[in-house]
Amino acid sequence: MIIQDDLARAVEAVLFASEQPLSVDEIRAHVGAEADVSAALRSLEDIYAGRGIELVRRGDKYHFQTAADLAHLLRRDREESRKLSRAGIETLAIIAYHEPVTRAEIEAIRGVQISKGTIDVLMEAGWVRPAGRREVPGRPLTYATTPGFLTHFGLASRRDLPGIDDLKAAGLLDPVDLAFETLGNDGDGDGENETASDSE
């Protein structure tokens, strides 16, 4: 019986250290030509029954694997905060202001194509959902925001989003060159006063 146990130990180690599942013959090549490998495998099956590791047979080959019911332990979820890309935030803004809106409409408004992943990322974040199809040729899918979107951005409803007039008032619609000219005019005004006093 002790001999059997020694053989089981040997088979156990050989299977553990092997990169591939092994057949009885392959195991025998390691543990000795005379060995009753099948008996050792049966005894290992008993030993490991119900444990976190199981001896399994695939075709005529044997290997160890972790118990199937514990597979969920082998993956661990970790949350990482990530900043939304510029394309992502712009697409989200267009959906929020224009919903329901199709991908083609988003692209028309942005003036740039949306890469495949952009809307996926917004859906993964839980801020955007598909909102039915538009009844036009091609029946394109439309997108809209979710309640999670409102929660994340601290909005009671979409009506709380500042309108175009508010954006204009906040200077958020000013093209860059216009804003620059405003600054330049102030400079001229100062210059004028100085020159005037000189000539007096």
Next chain:
Amino acid sequence: MIIQDDLARAVEAVLFASEQPLSVDEIRAHVGAEADVSAALRSLEDIYAGRGIELVRRGDKYHFQTAADLAHLLRRDREESRKLSRAGIETLAIIAYHEPVTRAEIEAIRGVQISKGTIDVLMEAGWVRPAGRREVPGRPLTYATTPGFLTHFGLASRRDLPGIDDLKAAGLLDPVDLAFETLGNDGDGDGENETASDSE
């Protein structure tokens, strides 16, 4: 008790599936924050004692490995990929038993300069790392062993280094100057008396 068994199964599966040795905290990240992982590890140690696979601790990490006495079954190619030179072995021993230790201190013990590559080879093997500078003139770099050193040489901790307690007790890990002072003072004392009696 069933809960404890379930936890042991879970820890077993996680360690078995892992590509690297895992610490208790790393295991806990997979099996649940509340789990008494240490108790589960102790019960696994008992279960696996004497089997072909063993649960071992190396530093603060645990892993499964094949039992040492089965090495002859598993050593497919006996060729050692990197055979350590004598200089390499001695240098590694000096770093392990004296760490942290400077290059000059290693050279003092060996009575010879260390050739350029010796420490590099040990670092490349992942057994030795730089361990900060000593705050003496020149601020020399010190070296120490890594967790990978413990894993490779099958040591639970540096206290398991072969014969380290005896060497320490015999003063053989003390520098010559220190040992000389301890011994030499007695010697001097005797010599002095002799000289004194001579001159009388």
Next chain:
Amino acid sequence: MDGEVSDTLTIDIDGWEGPLDLLLTLARNQKVDLRAISILQLVDQYIAFMEEARALKLELAADYLVMAAWLAYLKSGLLLPRNPEESPSPEELALRLQLRLERLNAMREAGARLVARDRLGRDVFLRAAPEGLRVVRKGRYEAEIYDLIAAYGRISARTRPVMHVVAARDVMTLEEAIERVERLVGSRIEWSTIESFLPDEAHGLYRKSALASSFVAALELARQGKLELRQKSPFAPLYLRGAGA
């Protein structure tokens, strides 16, 4: 005979890790505890070894020869009557040598025991085909309301139809300025600043235009010999008067 010599002296000098290593090997040949070693005997062995090596015309590195010289000095110190003034004493040097040999020996033995351990990948093995542990990273996206509305503003500004208007500016043409400066300078006998030639009602951008045009007009009129220009230094006031004054 030849065979005998080469047997006793199978010395590969590259195999020695320095003179201390050679000394340790010789010392261990005494087959006694290093603490009980005879330093005199060791010195003799080392020097004999060096002589045999020299007889074989082996090239020895300098540090082996330095050690040989030092050992010869140590030996004479140990044998000759003691000079009490000498410090460190030969006994002290011998003891230090013995301590160094002990320490090197300890590390040599420790190293041998270390590499003889059951080593991972040689004697013991990890699981060769682990399933692996996966960490699934779940993104938690962050964006602020400001980012959102600023983005919308950016898009609107980018795509809104924009009308470009070139504002009509009130300017004094060069021809007008030449006519005006030429007319006014005729009645000025004294030096007058260029600003005094500008129309009183001129302000703002029109005034700037008038100043620039009048300056170019003054240069042109000076070239034609119709007026003179004076300025004390760069940026100082510019004075004009008629050429005939």
